[in-house]
Amino acid sequence: MGADNFRATLAADAELGAGNVLPRLAAHGADLHAPRVTFDVDVDDIPAWTPLSLATLTDRVAARAAWFAARGVGRRDPVAVYVTSAPDVFLNFLALTWLGAIPALMNGNMPIELAAEFVRRLRGVGVVLDADHAALREHDLGVPVLGDAAETGTGDPAQAPPHHRHHPEDPVVVTHSSGTTRVPAAIVHSHHGLFAAIRAVRLTESRPYGEVRELSALPAAHAAGIITLNQALCNGYQLLCLSAQGGPFTRSAETILDAIERWRPTGVFGFAVTWSELARVDLGTRDLSSVRNWFNTGDCAHESHVRRLVAVGSHPTWTRDGLVDVPGSKFVDMLGSTEMGHGAFRITHRLGSDRYDRCVGRPYPFARIALLDVATGEEVPDGQVGHVGLKSPTLAIGYWNDSVTTWRTRLGGWYLTGDLMYRDEAGDYHHVDRASDAVDLGGGAWLYTALSEERILKHCPDVRDCTVVAATADDGATVTDVLLLLADDADTTLDRTDRVRAALGPAVAATLRRVVTVPDDDVVTGPTGKVRKFLMRQRLLAGAGQP
Known part of the structure; x- marks a missing residue:
């Protein structure tokens, strides 16, 4: 067969x-004897x-x-x-x-x-x-x-x-x-x-040309780790699953890059924090020519990170001399969450791509999306930010031993993902923030922390990553701190406040308390490397020095 x-x-x-x-x-x-899964331990x-x-x-x-x-x-x-x-x-x-x-x-x-x-x-x-x-x-x-x-x-x-x-x-x-x-x-x-997304998409989409070798830098204990394992087994791909930890919350750039050079994968899976780690390194100094595809899930990836990745690797193309590999790879961004069971959106970036500004593309065929006004349960018009409602066979059953939270995340038959998005005139969706992190500034103005981070990274190329923390004090005033993680070769003495203000725009910049360069361990993260912004907000309001 x-x-x-x-x-x-x-x-x-x-x-x-x-x-x-x-x-x-x-x-x-x-075939029970062909090589299928490799571990680094x-x-x-x-x-x-x-x-x-x-x-x-x-x-x-x-x-x-x-x-x-x-x-x-x-x-x-x-x-x-x-x-x-x-x-x-x-x-x-x-x-x-x-x-x-x-x-x-x-x-x-x-x-x-x-x-x-x-x-x-x-x-x-x-x-x-x-x-x-x-x-x-x-x-x-x-x-x-x-x-x-x-x-x-x-x-x-x-x-x-x-x-x-x-x-x-x-x-x-x-x-x-x-x-x-x-x-x-x-x-x-x-x-x-x-398994629904594997059945609906991974087993029916065209098989990539040639041998497929995929490297997973995802946490094995995450739903995405299980899906990646099962889809590789069912498609007959070879899979390398990394265990080695390079830092307290993520695999280091060196760990991932060493594995790529040793094992020569055609595809690499990771979270947004994975690509932030790789942004530490001049990727042109490493042999990444085997990589055709980078796959992201969880939070959508930042443009500044994606552009570095699609500039390396290779992809096959037909020429007068036949099929040859040429420079440049693809980055497949699949926004999702544990509760969603699989990414619900997909967009592919290549060299020369210009659909960024936190564009997450369009839903997979198996996913139905509505952008909702949670006060009325009605859908918002194109161009207006709404809460993401999802109907999908991939959805988790609910929260174990916690029916209260299970039902609080449902509205009119939709699962509320906790994300805020708008749909543009072309039908593409743009992610602006998590609902728990956005701040209403009044007069129709909003502070979206994820969108602010995206714009800061675009305006400040020597900043590897950043975190925007905004909180509203008891007197109703909104205060914002911007924490910058610099590239290794960045000038640590440079004051970037004016550039950050310009990136944020007048309404958000008016809330700015400070712009500060911090080491990685000054940003509070959870088990998967995501920033725990609610703790950062508590620190900000308490005025406890650097968050």
Whole structure:
């Protein structure tokens, strides 16, 4: 069976979903011995950087399924997984879904105190840790620690029970939000929901020319990490999953670039913070010629970062001499969130692209979008900013053990994503801010922090990244601080206040308290690297020195 026919067969398989990719691939006759997934750390007795086949993956997952089953874990049992390495996340996810259990995947960067509260709220049957997170044992979790992740691969694969048969609406995994405004929210995804975009798009779109090798710098414990793994397995692509951490909240530029040069991927997946990290480096000094596509999800990426990336890499094109690789790559921006289950919008940038200004393109065919006035529930006209409402088969079921938050995010049958956007006359959507971060300045004027950051970066090319924090004091006055993260070769003595004011425009500039250059650790971030602006606002109002 040809690759396209095989993909069509998978797309038509009504049983296939996020929780049973391995057995369904085997049932359809997939090549069990071709290299599929590579990790940059050891897996049981398999050395790092060794490609794993479907047969090896299945064997290692079956061992873990047997280990969990021997400890009484079964159907519908929530089990927290709080580990660092990508294989400890993915293999335990696959093993727990094998049993019909519900893995709750926790970002390894989540602080111990928040992690303990997350586990307590989960009300599961146990938790799996690794050596990096052994301190969690000292907390009252309400559930036992089932063991160390290093032990889970010691089960006997032959003793694994039969694979659970999932219903489309079965809860298949709990992931969590970025935790930018509170304790990270536990978000539950269904068997078909977390696979819906793969079925609708990834298995039906044209297969890229030649060999496809994808590198994931995404957090393995994020919904996007699970989707990336499953879509690579179903499409027959090779996938490298990074575990090495280069900093407290993200993989460093050097870690990612070294992996690209070593493994030669054709595509790289990351969050917006990934591209901010790469902006530290003169990319022209690194060999990135293998990369044809950069894939972003979560927050939309900044123009200044995208332009650096599309200037490197390569893409195939037909010439008089046949098909050759020429300089320049594509950047595919897919705005989404954990709750959305998959990016709902898509826009592609290339060399010479000019659709920026936080343009996120148009919705995927499976996603219905409405921009709403939340006071009336009615749609706003083109050109007017509204709250994003989404209807999509990819949507998460809701918030685990938190029906109050689940229903507060619904309005007239729409899921409110928490984003503010407008649609232009051409039908393209533009993201301006998170609703929780925008400030009404009165008289029809608004301060949109994300849009302000975009404009500052465009006006200040020596600024690698920035954070705009705005808060309204008790007297009704709005105060804004701008925190700049400079490029390594930038002049640290230069006063950029006038340039920042010009970028912000008169209404927002009138609220400006200060423009200050800060080190990275002065910006408060959550487990996935997103800025925790609500904490930054508290610091601003308290006047506690530099945020």
